[in-house]
Amino acid sequence: MATLNAPAPLLYVRTSVLDVAYETHGPVAGEPVILLHGFPYDPRGYDEIAPTLAERGYRVLVPYLRGYGPTRFINDQVMRSGQQAALAKDLLDFMDALAIPQATLAGFDWGGRAACIVAALWPQRVRGLVTGDGYNIQDIAKSIAPRAAETEHRLWYQYYFHTQRGVDGLTANRRELCELLWRLWSPTWLEGPSLYGNTAPSFDNPDFVAVVIHSYRHRFMYAPGDPALEFIEQALVPQPAISVPSISLCGADDGVGPPSQEDEDVERFSGFYRRHVLPGVGHNVFQEAPKVTLDALLELLQR
Template identity: 80%
Template sequence: MNCPAPLLYVRTSMLDMAYEAHGPADGEPVILLHGFPYDPRSYDGIAPALGEQGYRVLVPYLRGYGPTRFINTQVMRSGQQAALARDLLDFMDALSIAQATLAGYDWGGRAACIVAALWPERVRGLVTGDGYNIQDIAHSHEPQAPETEHRLWYQYYFHTPRGVAGLTAHRRELCRLLWALWSPSWAEGPSQYEQTALSFDNPDFVEVVIHSYRHRFMYAPGDPALESIEQALAQQPPISVPSISLCGADDGVGPAPEEDDDLAHFSGFYRRQVLPGVGHNIPQEAPRATLAALLELLRPLDPSAASLKLDSFYRARR
């Protein structure tokens, strides 16, 4: 399902941020955030449907992806969690969005969780892929179970000069491999990959990715301008806004555990839903479940009518 909207841009404090928009300009805002190594195509089965129901749906390209560009050479090409959150907050400010419902997974889920935790007044509701996505960097050196460690091989690879050279020379092949490993049950994944892989040609992709995976293990310093945010995140702040966690049962990075070990991080309404046969790229693999979670938080006036509209939307695009 490929329904890209016209490309728009907004300037933030660090970026000329590219984004796609669906629905009326005066609709209630919904912001959908992709992860690594993905792009807004993950939401092609979601954004148009929400737009047709009257929501203002915005799908940005994160720093280092697609047409998004840093505004000058002095801006640090940081991929740390605070940078992703600052970008989201700046994006909302630049578009005069006081409050929005957020959905994200992987890097995008991290940005959404951080804004929900530190600036809850800006978030009406949160759909997060794989629960509480705020990194506990202070404890990042503690070894995990061997079956968990082996799934993080790519992160350790990026800590080395060989990993930098490998991502630089083989970004398409490496990211294709990650798609296959992380979403082993997603039959449509290989056919969907090339339209997203174009976003990895961004000139800052490698530098942002490498910094992201080094900073989280304290192998690279962060942007000094973002230190106050990182200090706040070190406290592992709870998320108080209404939240739904969607987890892929077949996620090759981190399969959903039987017991929800993120529950204590949510202090408001919260529920977790484990999706059978779904991997890491949750919105693209399970668009209907993601839509249903968003609509649950958005509380449409007539849920049955909303469901009928979604059925019509999907039938029209088969």
């Protein structure tokens, strides 16, 4: 598989709230593919996927999410929200700003959430979806219900972020903390430790802490959302189905959200849908399994 021999061009586009930094590969006239990272990751997760898609003639765009890398809020008045509606609106605004009427999307974790929401609420904008770990739309109304003890144990970092100690800890030790999450979430990924240093600088963004803290507080109803995004959150309350062609890739060794043996998300997809559980792969599924991810994307692009 092709890999990057030189840095991809870094471009910027302005939306109503962000100057979004994004890397681009391939011809401008190519069919668009948007690749979305999660927490705590960045576009480096697609370094073995984007160039190969570009070689096949696709226009590949890999944005830095709000709070990561060179992406910046346009002013101090914009709420540093990390809620799911903000991530989805950013994706939609990104596509609008670049005059992209429809794209194939791939995303996991935060990026997968954005991709799933746009696919569910604006299906005409999405040709196909490769999602890390299935249906990633949060059911916030049910979030405060206690879970199994093993699940609660894996979510320790979220509860840490609910406290001022967590805010201070993430501020002071963001690189060490995120490196720990990489190790815990992808325990069998041998290359992970050597690749972490390529991604860690993205966490030095001045809004990283604020966006991360809000994300994990909002999903448990411990922080209010951005009023301007409430219409999206309300549209997500009934957990809308995703009708676009979709492939779900799940890491069998995911240390934060291991997949169940039975596919619990199958009823959330009303169109073509297939799920793959990948042995030896953890949470960072696309970077750990780039060939499987590429094959899934090409299958949808060639349908």
